[in-house]
Amino acid sequence: MSADKKEEAGPPVLTLRVQTPRGLWSMDEPKDADKRPQYAISTKIQQVINDARSVFKFVEEDSKYTLLLGKEVLVPERPLASYHLPDGTLLILSVQGGNA
Amino acid sequence: MSVSSDISLEAVRAELPVAARYAAAAGLTLDASALSADSLRFYVTFENRDGERFFAEFDCRDYPLYPPTVEFVSEDRGERGTLRLYPQGFHTTPCVCTRYNRKAYQERGGPHGDWRLLDWRLPTGQGVGIDTLALMVSDLDAKIRQSSGRMG
Numbered sequence: 407m408s409a410d411k412k413e414e415a416g417p418p419v420l421t422l423r424v425q426t427p428r429g430l431w432s433m434d435e436p437k438d439a440d441k442r443p444q445y446a447i448s449t450k451i452q453q454v455i456n457d458a459r460s461v462f463k464f465v466e467e468d469s470k471y472t473l474l475l476g477k478e479v480l481v482p483e484r485p486l487a488s489y490h491l492p493d494g495t496l497l498i499l500s501v502q503g504g505n506a
Numbered sequence: 507m508s509v510s511s512d513i514s515l516e517a518v519r520a521e522l523p524v525a526a527r528y529a530a531a532a533g534l535t536l537d538a539s540a541l542s543a544d545s546l547r548f549y550v551t552f553e554n555r556d557g558e559r560f561f562a563e564f565d566c567r568d569y570p571l572y573p574p575t576v577e578f579v580s581e582d583r584g585e586r587g588t589l590r591l592y593p594q595g596f597h598t599t600p601c602v603c604t605r606y607n608r609k610a611y612q613e614r615g616g617p618h619g620d621w622r623l624l625d626w627r628l629p630t631g632q633g634v635g636i637d638t639l640a641l642m643v644s645d646l647d648a649k650i651r652q653s654s655g656r657m658g
Binding site for chain 2: 428496
């Protein structure tokens with residue numbers, strides 16, 4: 407492939423699925439989502455967390471939101487590419503409330 | 507005031523699919539096989555950071571007017587509420603000290619005389635209100651996953 411064609415193709419893109427406690431975020435769920443979990447692999451994990459929160463209206467700033475791959479906590483500052491995720495990977499948005 | 511068991515069953519059944527999908531994605535086992543109007547209970551198995559397993563019972567009598575009673579039980583469910591069944595990090599009563607646990611309220615023998623059962627959907631401390639079964643599973647999983655050891 408020529409350099410020109412590489413440029414035309416743009417950066418590699420990854421399609422994810424994110425299970426949240428309010429439902430699954432995917433390319434077709436929820437129906438009324440204003441964004442979809444499709445990202446350039448250079449995107450930071452924090453952006454995925456922010457978008458999943460936005461779609462499911464987790465607006466509270468004081469809660470702890472974490473993105474998990476199975477039992478592994480994904481580091482917000484790292485790019486998606488650093489985890490070598492295959493297309494269609496299921497991630498989990500963990501939501502933690504406060505303690506008394 | 508109480509809720510008919512049929513209504514509670516309907517409410518739990520309406521919420522369980524999302525809770526079950528969340529639990530499955532998070533690698534947790536959710537067992538609602540014995541759920542009925544006569545037994546409004548389901549169970550979730552959690553793991554702490556050392557891989558120790560903890561078995562939580564959600565007793566949903568009077569749900570959704572009141573929150574479930576969340577209690578740790580033994581794997582065979584023959585023992586309940588003892589210190590050794592609890593992960594570290596919760597109130598040493600022992601009790602999951604959150605508004606979504608009926609056991610935490612003083613009127614149910616818990617430590618919180620400053621909470622009203624009818625307000626159970628309010629946030630505990632600050633942050634998001636844990637007001638669905640799936641959010642309860644997420645919250646407990648997050649807390650237990652970070653903990654190490656047992657209370658007793």
